[in-house]
Amino acid sequence: MRQPKSDLQNSQNIEHVAKLANLPLSNAELAIYSEQLDKIIDYINQLNQVDTKGVEPTFSVREITNVFQTGEQNQSLTATEALQNAPVHKDNFFVTKGIFED
Amino acid sequence: MQITKLSLIETKQALLDKQFSEAELNQAYLDRIEKLNSKLNAFLHVQTNKVGIPAAIKDVISTKDIPTTAASKILENYLPPFNATVMNRLAAQNISVIGKTNCDEFAMGSSGENSAYGKTLNPWDLGRVPGGSSSGSAAAIAADLAVFALGSDTGGSIRLPASLCGTIGFKPSYGRVSRYGLLSMASSLDQIGTFTKTVADARLLLEWMSGTDNLDSNCLQEAFKASNTDKKDNLKGLRVGVPTEYFGQGLDQEVAKVIKSAISKMESLGAKIVEISLPHTEYAIAAYYIIMASEVSSNLARFDGIRFGKQRDQFGAEPKRRIMLGTFSLASGYYDDYYAQAAKVRTLIRQDFARAFTQCDAIVGPVSPTPAWQIGEKVTDPLAMYLSDVYTVPASMAGLPGISVPAGFVQGLPVGLHVLSKYADDETVLNVAEVFTEQTNFAKEKPDL
Numbered sequence: 001m002r003q004p005k006s007d008l009q010n011s012q013n014i015e016h017v018a019k020l021a022n023l024p025l026s027n028a029e030l031a032i033y034s035e036q037l038d039k040i041i042d043y044i045n046q047l048n049q050v051d052t053k054g055v056e057p058t059f060s061v062r063e064i065t066n067v068f069q070t071g072e073q074n075q076s077l078t079a080t081e082a083l084q085n086a087p088v089h090k091d092n093f094f095v096t097k098g099i100f101e102d
Numbered sequence: 103m104q105i106t107k108l109s110l111i112e113t114k115q116a117l118l119d120k121q122f123s124e125a126e127l128n129q130a131y132l133d134r135i136e137k138l139n140s141k142l143n144a145f146l147h148v149q150t151n152k153v154g155i156p157a158a159i160k161d162v163i164s165t166k167d168i169p170t171t172a173a174s175k176i177l178e179n180y181l182p183p184f185n186a187t188v189m190n191r192l193a194a195q196n197i198s199v200i201g202k203t204n205c206d207e208f209a210m211g212s213s214g215e216n217s218a219y220g221k222t223l224n225p226w227d228l229g230r231v232p233g234g235s236s237s238g239s240a241a242a243i244a245a246d247l248a249v250f251a252l253g254s255d256t257g258g259s260i261r262l263p264a265s266l267c268g269t270i271g272f273k274p275s276y277g278r279v280s281r282y283g284l285l286s287m288a289s290s291l292d293q294i295g296t297f298t299k300t301v302a303d304a305r306l307l308l309e310w311m312s313g314t315d316n317l318d319s320n321c322l323q324e325a326f327k328a329s330n331t332d333k334k335d336n337l338k339g340l341r342v343g344v345p346t347e348y349f350g351q352g353l354d355q356e357v358a359k360v361i362k363s364a365i366s367k368m369e370s371l372g373a374k375i376v377e378i379s380l381p382h383t384e385y386a387i388a389a390y391y392i393i394m395a396s397e398v399s400s401n402l403a404r405f406d407g408i409r410f411g412k413q414r415d416q417f418g419a420e421p422k423r424r425i426m427l428g429t430f431s432l433a434s435g436y437y438d439d440y441y442a443q444a445a446k447v448r449t450l451i452r453q454d455f456a457r458a459f460t461q462c463d464a465i466v467g468p469v470s471p472t473p474a475w476q477i478g479e480k481v482t483d484p485l486a487m488y489l490s491d492v493y494t495v496p497a498s499m500a501g502l503p504g505i506s507v508p509a510g511f512v513q514g515l516p517v518g519l520h521v522l523s524k525y526a527d528d529e530t531v532l533n534v535a536e537v538f539t540e541q542t543n544f545a546k547e548k549p550d551l
Contacts, residue, residue, distance in 0.1 A: 008430070021399060021429040022406075023422055024415045033426055036484055040427060043485055044388045047443050050450065057445030058452060060290045060320070061501030061525065062277050067319035074316065081183035085410035096408050 008034045008041065105130040106246040107548075110303040113155055113249050125152045131200055135247050138551055143222050144238040144247060145201040146171060154198025158248035160239050161202040162209050163294065164283035165189055168199055172285050173217035174207045176405055176416040186283020187315045188252065188294055195310050200248050203238030207418045208402070209254055209287050211235045212262060212490040215481055216420045223477070224267060225549040226515055230474040233263030233490075236297070240267040243297040245551055250307065251297040256287050257390055258469075258494025260295045264506040265469035265518025269297050270535070270545060272304040275526045276501030277322045279308070280315035288397035289320075291498050300545070301507070301536035308528060326528055337537055338372035343462030347383040348493055354472045360510035360517040361468045364538070368466070371541055376462045380454040385447050386496040387488055392431050392444035393499075399428030423484060452500045455524075464534050465522040468493055469506040473515035493520060503528040505535045508544035516547075 008014050014034040018025045025033070079092045088095040105127060108116060116122060122130075128151050139145050146161055147169045159165060162172045164182035166189070171177045185193070206216035214222040214237025222237040224230040225245040232241045236253030240263030243251050253260040255273035264271020273295040281292050294311070298304045305328055313325030344365060349358060369375050402425055407413045417425070431440035458465060471492060480487040497504045502525055506518035519538065523530040539545040 014426075017426055017430045017433065020433060021425045022403065022414060023417070023425060024413075025422070029422070033423060036423065037427055037430065040391065040485055040488075041430075044392060044440070047385060047388045047392070047447055048439065050382070050385055050443075050447050052443060052446035052450070055446040055449050057442060058448040058499075059445055061452065062320050064320075069316050069319075077183055082409075084183055085180055087407060087412075094408050 008037045106134050108249070109300040110155065110249050110298065111300070111306060124154060128152055128154070128156055128198075128200070131156045131248060134245075135201065138245050138247060141223065141228065141551070142225060142241050142245060143220050144203055144241040144245065146173065146204050146219055146238070148201040149199055151198045151200065154196055156200035156248050157192065157197050158201055158203050158239055158242040158251035159189070159199050160205050160236050160251070160253045162205060162254055162285040163188065163252055164285070165199055165202065169202060170285070171219070172208045173205050173219055174416070174418060174421070175218045176411045176414070178412065180410055182283070184283065187280035187317060188311050189283065191311050203236070203242055203251060205237055205239070206235035206420065208285065208421050209235040209256060209259055210398070210420045210424055212258070212487050213475070213480065214238070214263065215477065216418060218418050221477065224474045225551055226268065227474065229477060230515070231266065231477055233266035233470070233474065235259040236263050239297050240264055240269055240271065243267070243269040243299065244549060246548070250299070250303055252294060253297055254284055254292060254294050255498070256291045256293075257394060257498045258491040260297070261469050261494050261504055261506040261518070261520065262491065264297060266474040266516065268508045268516030268518070268544070268547060268549070270299070270301055270304060270505065270507050270539065271518070272296050272298070272308070272505045272532070273503065274308055274312070274326075274528050275322070275503040277320045278326060278503070278526070278528060279311045280318040280321045282315055282317035286401040288394040289401065290397060291394060301505070301532055301539055304505070305532045322526065328529060328532075330529065330533065334533070334537055335541065336372040337368055337534065340373045340464065340534065341376050341462040342368055342373045343376050343378035343458050343465040345378050345380045345383070345458070345465060345467055347380050348467035352471050352489070352492065353468060354512070356512040357468055357470070357472060357517050360512060361519060364509040364519045365466060367542060368538065371537060378458040378461055378465065380458060380496065382447065382450045382454050383496055386451055386499060387492055389444040389447040389451070390491075390495045390499060391427065391488060392440050393448065395424045395428035396432050396441050397428070398424045399432065448499050451496050455496075455500045455502065459524050463523065464530055467520050469518040469520040473512045473517055497522050501525050503531045505531050507535045507539050508547065509542070510544055
């Protein structure tokens with residue numbers, strides 16, 4: 001069986017994963033995680049010893065699809081409730097970073 | 103009468119008989135929390151109620167207008183504007199929230215040491231961990247700080263601390279109890295369950311909390327209702343499977359002795375003991391850490407500091423580590439080798455259990471490979487910590503119901519017996535656990551605090 005090589009010790013790779021994860025990590029954190037994750041991934045690589053040819057994946061043990069709700073209106077949060085934990089809000093809206101300009 | 107020693111069922115009866123008032127009941131528990139919480143750090147927040155039957159709620163379960171932090175700095179000031187479905191169902195039964203319990207941050211951990219608000223200590227030995235992630239809920243019940251507690255179990259987070267703290271910790275079948283309002287960790291595995299003083303309490307709580315919920319489409323339609331209500335004092339006719347793989351390398355020999363003696367006890371109660379094999383056990387942790395971390399990285403993306411919570415740099419070390427691992431395993435180029443392969447291994451683990459359950463009605467074994475370990479012992483080695491869940495994770499991967507019940511002690515530290523059954527057969531788990539706890543005295547033992 002092929003052994004995938006994670007190579008998270010490579011600083012570019014670990015920085016790429018942090019960027020994908022939207023995590024602002026310090027250089028010290030990047031160094032610790034690259035070492036720890038490499039060790040964990042080494043352990044996880046034993047999965048490739050398992051013969052899974054012809055085996056269907058399990059994504060959920062509840063073998064159900066298309067659960068329908070009754071078409072009734074449910075009680076939902078008021079705007080005040082929905083905004084009560086927002087760090088910044090204005091005119092009953094969440095304030096987010098601007099995409100083109102602030 | 104010591105009010106704080108009573109089970110939920112006994113407490114309800116005592117209130118009906120007017121042996122004490124709800125105010126006296128709440129005060130008795132508040133006094134005990136006042137006395138012991140500074141030692142144990144089991145609660146992050148305490149409510150001074152005068153009414154209702156007081157329950158301790160893990161801080162990953164949303165409680166309307168009561169702080170819910172997931173033991174994380176990122177949710178330090180968060181006040182949920184709604185209740186989790188379980189909280190509404192419990193409120194309808196006159197249950198009140200006496201406090202929110204400490205846990206590993208976002209339910210990620212096996213020792214209770216990953217909380218941003220300080221670790222919880224084991225009531226049996228303050229130098230040792232209580233187990234995690236539902237650390238505060240387990241410690242609270244071991245120390246009689248509430249009538250019962252709620253926890254959540256993704257890979258063992260109810261059963262492991264129950265084992266290490268000598269309480270009864272029950273994880274129902276996946277989908278049995280609505281997850282709505284539970285802060286999502288790994289959605290294909292997360293399940294709310296209970297810490298109780300008796301198995302009968304766990305059964306009653308499952309009847310109250312289970313049943314269809316429009317807000318969680320995974321939820322089983324039928325509410326759980328115990329069908330066999332004749333109390334039994336034996337296990338005649340029950341086939342109990344003992345997996346060879348759960349007694350191999352890594353299992354503490356003293357723990358093995360306690361579990362083997364529990365199995366002999368079950369045999370003397372009339373059970374037929376059958377040796378079974380779960381050959382993919384050794385791959386369960388590896389597959390779990392891919393699947394769980396992948397779901398974590400997706401679920402925790404919602405913490406963007408816009409609608410609620412602080413910025414993402416406020417996550418602690420373990421959530422960051424798992425978000426990184428999950429993001430990596432889902433990344434382009436790695437998906438087939440990691441996530442897809444893990445999902446197939448998950449199928450093989452389910453098939454192992456399906457084959458085993460043609461030979462037996464319940465499976466028993468250890469919950470934890472060791473009793474409670476020293477504080478700090480595993481914190482610098484995440485992989486060693488992950489392997490603490492080796493006996494609880496396989497059942498989680500298959501969605502099975504499982505319970506930890508006190509089965510003895512190793513050098514004064516509690517050891518839990520693990521009882522599992524087929525998917526949706528929560529009743530067998532509860533019935534077997536009830537006979538075992540009533541025919542032994544271990545569940546009645548309490549730490550000296």
